[in-house]
Amino acid sequence: MSTVVAPSIGAAPFGARVRMLGNETSKGxxxxxxxxxxxxxxxxxxxxxxxxxxxxxxxxxxxxxxxxMTFVAYLAYxxxxxxxxxxxxxxxxxxxxxxxxxxxxxxxxxxxxxVGRLAAALVEGLVTAAVVAVFYLVSFAAxxxxxxxxxxxxxxxxxxxADIAGFAMFIGGVALIVNSIGAIIHVIQGVISLLNGAFIxxxxxxxxxxxxxxxxxxxxxxxxxxxxxxxxxxxxxxxxSDGTLPWALLHAAVLLLxxxxxxxxxxxxxxxxxxxGA
Amino acid sequence: MKDGVPAAIEVEGVTxxxxxxxxxxxxxxxxxxxxQVFGLLGPNGAGKTTTIKMMAGLVTPTEGRLRLGGFDxxxxxxxxxxxxxxxxxxxxxxxxxxxxxxxxxxxxxLKGLRLAEIRPRAERLLRDLGLWDRRNEQVGGFSRGMQQxxxxxxxxxxxxxxxxxxxxxxxxxxEAARTVREWVVRLAHEEGKTIVLTTHQLAMAEELCDRVxxxxxxxxxxxxxxxxxxxxYVEDRFAIQIEDNKADLAGTLxxxxxxxxxxxxxxxxxxxADQDTLHDVLARLHTGAVPVLGVSRVRPSLDEIFVRLVKEx
Numbered sequence: 232m233s234t235v236v237a238p239s240i241g242a243a244p245f246g247a248r249v250r251m252l253g254n255e256t257s258k259g260x261x262x263x264x265x266x267x268x269x270x271x272x273x274x275x276x277x278x279x280x281x282x283x284x285x286x287x288x289x290x291x292x293x294x295x296x297x298x299x300m301t302f303v304a305y306l307a308y309x310x311x312x313x314x315x316x317x318x319x320x321x322x323x324x325x326x327x328x329x330x331x332x333x334x335x336x337x338x339x340x341x342x343x344x345x346v347g348r349l350a351a352a353l354v355e356g357l358v359t360a361a362v363v364a365v366f367y368l369v370s371f372a373a374x375x376x377x378x379x380x381x382x383x384x385x386x387x388x389x390x391x392x393a394d395i396a397g398f399a400m401f402i403g404g405v406a407l408i409v410n411s412i413g414a415i416i417h418v419i420q421g422v423i424s425l426l427n428g429a430f431i432x433x434x435x436x437x438x439x440x441x442x443x444x445x446x447x448x449x450x451x452x453x454x455x456x457x458x459x460x461x462x463x464x465x466x467x468x469x470x471x472s473d474g475t476l477p478w479a480l481l482h483a484a485v486l487l488l489x490x491x492x493x494x495x496x497x498x499x500x501x502x503x504x505x506x507x508g509a
Numbered sequence: 510m511k512d513g514v515p516a517a518i519e520v521e522g523v524t525x526x527x528x529x530x531x532x533x534x535x536x537x538x539x540x541x542x543x544x545q546v547f548g549l550l551g552p553n554g555a556g557k558t559t560t561i562k563m564m565a566g567l568v569t570p571t572e573g574r575l576r577l578g579g580f581d582x583x584x585x586x587x588x589x590x591x592x593x594x595x596x597x598x599x600x601x602x603x604x605x606x607x608x609x610x611x612x613x614x615x616x617x618x619l620k621g622l623r624l625a626e627i628r629p630r631a632e633r634l635l636r637d638l639g640l641w642d643r644r645n646e647q648v649g650g651f652s653r654g655m656q657q658x659x660x661x662x663x664x665x666x667x668x669x670x671x672x673x674x675x676x677x678x679x680x681x682x683x684e685a686a687r688t689v690r691e692w693v694v695r696l697a698h699e700e701g702k703t704i705v706l707t708t709h710q711l712a713m714a715e716e717l718c719d720r721v722x723x724x725x726x727x728x729x730x731x732x733x734x735x736x737x738x739x740x741x742y743v744e745d746r747f748a749i750q751i752e753d754n755k756a757d758l759a760g761t762l763x764x765x766x767x768x769x770x771x772x773x774x775x776x777x778x779x780x781x782a783d784q785d786t787l788h789d790v791l792a793r794l795h796t797g798a799v800p801v802l803g804v805s806r807v808r809p810s811l812d813e814i815f816v817r818l819v820k821e822x
Binding site: 247250251254258261262265328329330332333334335336337338339499502503504505507508 | 525527528533559562565566567568569586587588590591593594595597599600601602603604605606607611615616618619620621623647663
């Protein structure tokens with residue numbers, strides 16, 4: 232019998248891991264492409280809901296300032312929506328069909344696979360958000376919405392993305408333990424959309440609700456900093472010095488750590504209990 | 510290790526107790542030498558799938574150690590999983606939303622192979638399995654047999670020395686099941702792969718396996734080379750094969766013998782191995798001009814032995 236040693240992993244761990252991470256991501260994107268039609272319908276209905284909200288909040292008209300304040304939060308919500316959906320339903324589908332177990336027959340540790348899955352979900356979310364953003368920007372031009380696009384906003388937006396990544400991984404991990412998580416996810420998505428500023432700016436919330444939203448709801452803190460840079464004309468140093476950005480950084484770090492820990496624990500627990508297969 | 514050759518699969522005192530307290534596997538030890546087709550048989554819930562999944566590192570044992578190709582599954586997981594390909598029971602094993610080709614590329618890369626290494630092997634596998642012309646179609650659109658062929662190809666795309674096949678022919682039609690059986694024979698006898706096979710189709714196990722273990726309530730109750738197991742249960746009585754012509758036998762045979770007929774021939778089963786009885790019956794057949802096709806010791810099928818083993822202990 233020949234024995235296969237794991238040469239590519241031992242000799243070039245980084246290169247091999249990057250290659251296999253890319254393999255996982257590309258597989259994830261190919262599988263997601265199959266579900267493009269339902270995704271388009273979901274995005275279309277969410278977008279219609281957004282415009283309806285803005286219309287009623289504006290008292291029967293579109294208020295440019297309101298659109299400018301909620302627009303980025305809405306895009307962030309869309310990325311979060313897709314990432315959560317893919318991490319939870321994707322992982323459950325793979326569990327029920329047995330491909331999750333097959334994909335664990337890899338020399339790589341399970342975390343690489345989970346990062347690849349997450350990367351695919353984020354790419355899908357970002358591409359979808361980019362398409363929607365183009366549509367919005369064209370619409371905004373027609374109703375005179377003024378946006379000052381500033382590079383410095385990329386810093387809090389990166390933290391928003393990190394928040395989403397951590398939370399999506401957390402949800403994916405919970406889905407591995409609580410298989411009937413579908414209904415819970417819909418509730419969570421609804422709460423995020425209402426409280427992260429996607430439909431209603433958080434500064435109109437009561438103080439206690441705004442604070443709760445910033446602490447509990449993913450993306451809210453980073454989006455608050457982003458909104459102030461894009462529509463309030465504040466600088467990075469201003470959002471840093473009043474503590475918004477440092478708290479957003481801490482929030483993202485905690486969520487990433489939480490998501491990572493829960494997902495890896497769920498995989499270990501699944502292996503212990505033999506619950507990762509069909 | 511036997512004769513200086515390390516076992517392809519070593520299982521030492523492995524126990525699995527699930528959280529619910531169910532002891533699915535209880536102190537199983539076995540060693541499978543390279544190139545052997547090892548059949549793991551047992552009734553539903555006996556512990557077959559848990560044992561196979563522990564071999565694959567997909568279920569963590571509560572106690573004991575498993576080694577694949579000399580690599581400890583728990584401590585050297587990366588090298589250990591490189592040794593195996595697996596087709597697991599009750600699951601799709603491959604992505605139905607991807608094409609056959611995309612699946613093989615994905616599973617090849619999953620084990621760390623480069624595209625240049627995977628492509629020729631994937632092509633050969635798909636050609637051999639008759640799927641080459643449909644390689645760019647989604648697996649979800651394939652028949653059950655074709656999907657299982659893709660699963661087998663995905664398990665083999667990295668050319669692993671060990672193959673774990675958990676009920677590989679379940680749900681397949683006769684033709685597809687035959688293809689899988691032929692592949693098992695080819696992989697073991699021509700390519701020297703070590704194969705662990707679980708199946709409820711005992712005729713298949715009898716045909717394919719060099720060695721058979723029967724597991725019940727998580728414990729191995731028998732572990733023998735297939736021929737030895739069958740020989741051990743050879744019964745101490747004779748069977749005489751004759752042409753199927755019952756009319757000629759009326760009043761010819763003693764009442765204590767059993768007669769089974771079908772397929773153009775009949776079998777007379779004697780209740781003992783007593784030579785006098787055998788000669789007596791043969792003399793009666795001679796007198797009645799009944800053509801005798803053969804005389805043999807009664808050899809039960811693996812199916813019969815399995816039922817007896819599971820009921821006996």
